[in-house]
Amino acid sequence: MPRPLEPLDPKDFGYWEAHHLLQRAGFGGSPEQVLTLTEMGLDGAVDHLLRWRSVPDPVADPGFKTDIMRPPTDEERQAYRMARRADNEAALEQARMRRQAAQREDRQQMATARDWWLTRMIETSRPLQEKMTLFWHGHFATGYRPVEDSWHMLKQNELFRNNATGDFKNVLVKGIIRDPAMIKYLNNNQNRRQAPNENLARELMELFTLGEGNGYTEDDIKEGARALTGFTFRDDDFVFNSRNHDSGTKSIFGHRGNHGADDFVELIFTRPTSSTWICWKLYRFFVDDAAASTEQSMAVVNEMGRQMQRARYTVDPVLEALFKSKHFYHPTRRGTMVKSPIQLVVQACRTMDLPARNVRRLNDACATMGQSLFSPPSVKGWDAGTAWINTSTLFTRQNTLVYLLTGREPGSNPWDGGGTLDHDMSRLVSHLPDIPRRDRPKDAATYLARFLLGTMPDDYRLNTWADLARGRDLDAATVTRLVAIITAAPEYQLC
């Protein structure tokens, strides 16, 4: 049996290996981009993705407002109190209207931010940074609904993006227990000495660091919650409220002491699964979304965990070893993961250089497919893999591709014959000198299928698809027809 993370021989890194790397560590790319990565070689390609800080970041932030949901000023508070005391209905109504207007504006800003992030993923030159930002969002899942402050959600997003491949323990975990959005989401602003709230303590261990049931008890949760008391926020910033902090002796994992929140985190990171749980999550995100804990997968995850410990919980070196390993490129691990809705949409745009159309529509479609940015279904994040797929989401996936290819919105009137095509899809084949333009439609279908699916479909389907191009010029309309049917194939849902 090979060593768990035995490196791939650089000689074995060719076009399809680069194609695989770019899909998994990013969101795929055009044939030209894959070729560029191939020419960098294994080390160069992985370095290029990992050293994202040295790549210029051209996507500007539209200038989000920080204070739509600001807390009321002292004057406003006092005016409100007086209005209540005086039963001044008009003034109270006015305050209520102001609040509702702010909430409306904030929801709009959240939608704008959702569009901004999706656009960023489509246009970024730093695919791994965005992919890891998405990973952390699913890992430290926080939903806008209970947080009700788009700026706090954006600040959290920035924490993930700035530390996308950085220090898990000292920056991300210690950052997340200080993060206003997370504090609000898991009610730690209401976790007080006199009335502890266990929500953050529980999820910190169950979901963020150790995994459910891995080496902690219900008592550890209760005691951990006491350690987290007083961690709250004021306006946009974390504050430690010592009056609400329980400074008594706590016993966590059998260690007695006057533990604070950071002590609690340090204690968590002495537990055996503190390095393997996060590596298990990374493995399922990058390598195999259906992974069962078999001897082979656990050997790789445990080796990743050892690397993680050696690197003091920094993520870079672990990903570097993974992306350069034989295990990662093994044929049984290619084209086997179900694309998340975001991956589906972003990858379609990037590989075919499609216009993003109306990004709001794309986000709506992703929500219907089960993935709404800034609104994961729960603190557990999204269940990946086949959980994305049912008969309904499959139609939405296929229909979203039809929308991207044609600009026709789902549910609109019957087609008008394809005369409205505004994007020249023929560029997908026009660069190929050896694709005869009219008399060999099967060659065109075969090339497009291989490029889009990563695998070759059976002859029955290839012939059916070729018939769609038979007797036609390989113009925009014909290529669009071919791509529409190819992207409706089940294989297109995999990456």
Added chain:
Amino acid sequence: MTEHNPWSRRDFIQRGTVFASMASTVPVFLQQTAAGAATPLGALTSSIPGMAQDRIFVVVQLGGGNDGLNTIVPHGMDEYYRKRPSISISKPGTTDGALASGVRGAEGLGFNPAFSGFKSLMDDGRAAVIQGVGYPNPNRSHFSSMDIWHSGNPNGRSEGWLGRYFDNTCNGTPDPQAAVAIGSTSPLALIGRQTRAVSFEKPELYRWTGEDIDNDMKQAYRGVTGDPNKADDTLAFLRRTAMDAQISSSKVRQAASLAPLASFPGGNLSDQLRMVAAMIRADLPTRVYYVTLGGFDTHANQAGQHARLLQQVGDSLKAFSDDLKAQGNDGRVLTMVFSEFGRRVAQNGSGGTDHGTAAPLYLIGPMVKPGFFGRHPSLTDLDSGDLKYTTDFRQVYASVLEDWLKTDSAAVLHNRFQKLNVIA
């Protein structure tokens, strides 16, 4: 039937000899039909072999952990008011007090005033409440507890209980429309070894829009799935799902578009139940429908939020029940309402409640014996602040399986649980 579908029985028979190798690509339930070639096509839509004739089971899931003590209010227990000084529902007869009912077993219990829709079903003899439903060694994680309820398995790790029911009763050849879930994901409860649910949020988009390009595209799409038997796990799953989607598309769209016969209040759950009522009326071969409403994780300032949720649940259930009655189908439909756990007896410091254990469960339909069943858990004899369950949820499952779906519950639940005498 003008729709041309290469996987349809007619085509399958015509091409049967030519495409002998393609037999494996046809969904299993169609193969069976093809074997009995004399069976009229309509037989596909009326009933499912091996399943109780015409009986339908609807599951309503309240996600997040509904606060049972503030839904069915134990106003006769002083401890309730001691443990919940600011969030309790006051006694019947007071302002915003609990609603009293004359139904059997209601002494000392009342309904949250926002849950009036459900109360009217009780008063009407169309509903029952099972008290103190839970399971041993309660898990207070939303996800784990939900998995336990869905699987009917104390470690939460297996197929769904209704998925196993379909696997067992249909000889492994369930109709792809046997189970329908409204929502963007398919609940674990409906996933079996062979069984998967049809699920969707909007019926009008339950089709491939690329077929609008032209008729050639429409034709090409029929064969786009490929052979599930020539693929590994994930791809095979995708291909089977793609086939199920094609087969169920037009039937489901027509069915769900029927206008309601009762006045639904609006809201997410209401919309879902309205569609379910329409599909029942259109006589889809569906035997289990699954709908969900989230938002019950009321850790803070719960009063207003909880009331809004209960109002929607109660009023939607009432409208659903009325619609079925107007259709004349109410006698065919049993509805169960559950949540993954109740909430802690004592309120927390934030005007809310933390994750708890046992809670009431609700059954609706004229076949249900009206009233309260089981024993209300004690509010003083607690397990670290939480209620001790008095009825195992698998006893409810066993009752539904045996007395409604007419199947051997032990084969589905891998154990024999004592039934409740709640279904007539």
